[in-house]
Amino acid sequence: MPPSSPNGTVSERPALARGAGQHVLVVAGEPELAELLSTTLELAGYRVSQVDTGTEAMARAVRQRYDLVVLDATLPDVASLGRGRRPPAAHRPPVLFLTAFDSLDRLLPELGLGEKDYVTKPFRVAEVLARMQVLLRGPNPGPRRDALAYGDLALDDARCQARRGTRALELTPAEYRLLRHLLVNAHRVLSKEQIGRYVWGDFRGDNAIEQLVSRLRRKVDRDDPPLIQTRRGFGYWLGSADAET
Structure with missing residues (x-):
């Protein structure tokens, strides 16, 4: 049965992202x-193809x-x-990695493919x-791939540095x-289990995630508007509160 919204009306589940006949190579043992x-x-x-x-x-x-x-x-x-023959530059497809790790650039070779992204198993x-849909749309103009931003919040993966406006954020790993x-999944609610598996590689109970979120909020949301939001009973998401749908 479809879930009900807070006002009691029935709401539909969001439709899954769909393809348009693109040719995808699945590589799985x-x-x-x-x-x-x-x-x-x-x-x-x-x-x-598989x-x-x-x-x-x-x-x-x-x-x-x-x-x-x-x-x-x-x-x-x-x-x-990375040591073998590679596709010609004009034919390099984007690649979506399925991985148990959170640092692809350190753990995977340069495969001579195109844009890359990943999801964790x-x-x-x-x-x-x-x-997949994001990768198929192609790279966006603007900052390089290792620079992520939302409003005045910016992360530089090459240097493992974060800033909010002109203020450097002193963050633990x-x-x-x-x-x-949260930034890569802006406006998407992430459950505590998803967060735990990404941050530590496994799910942690008790209040470990609540404490981590609280510490991060104190550093990120010293400046308005607050960006780290809570969806009670579901998890956390990043974005302006007035952008919630």
Whole structure:
């Protein structure tokens, strides 16, 4: 049954992001994961090809053009891919990594592909489809990929630095990871479990996440308007309060 809004009326679930016939290469060694991704993407309107090793994926990308690659970054041969033949520059597709890690630039080689993004495992299908749609739209003009911003809040991943306006934010590694996760997913509510898995690699109960969010708020939201919001019973999101829908 569709959920009810606070005023008692019935609201519809947001529609999942859908494709428009783009050709996607799924690279996954686990049969269950490969089947889940292939079936889901086909139902969402994509054309799907599937291979089970990174080596075969790179060979396919050299021979054939794909609109996007979805790659399980835990495959054992991924680390060696940067040393092989790469697709020509004009044919390099964006790649969405499925990974258990939160630092792709340190853990993955430069594969000679295009723009890249990632979701952490275990993932939600809706998140995979949403990140694919962003990659397929192409890079936005403006700051480089490792510079993330929302209003006067900015993160520089190359230097692991954060600023709010002209004020530098002195963040711990956990606070930085939390702020980055909220910023990349601006206006999207993140559950405590999602936050815990991103920040620490596992879910932490008790009030560890509440304390982390509280410390981050004291540093980020000293200046108006406040950007870190709470959706009671669901989780946290980043954005201006008047932008909530």
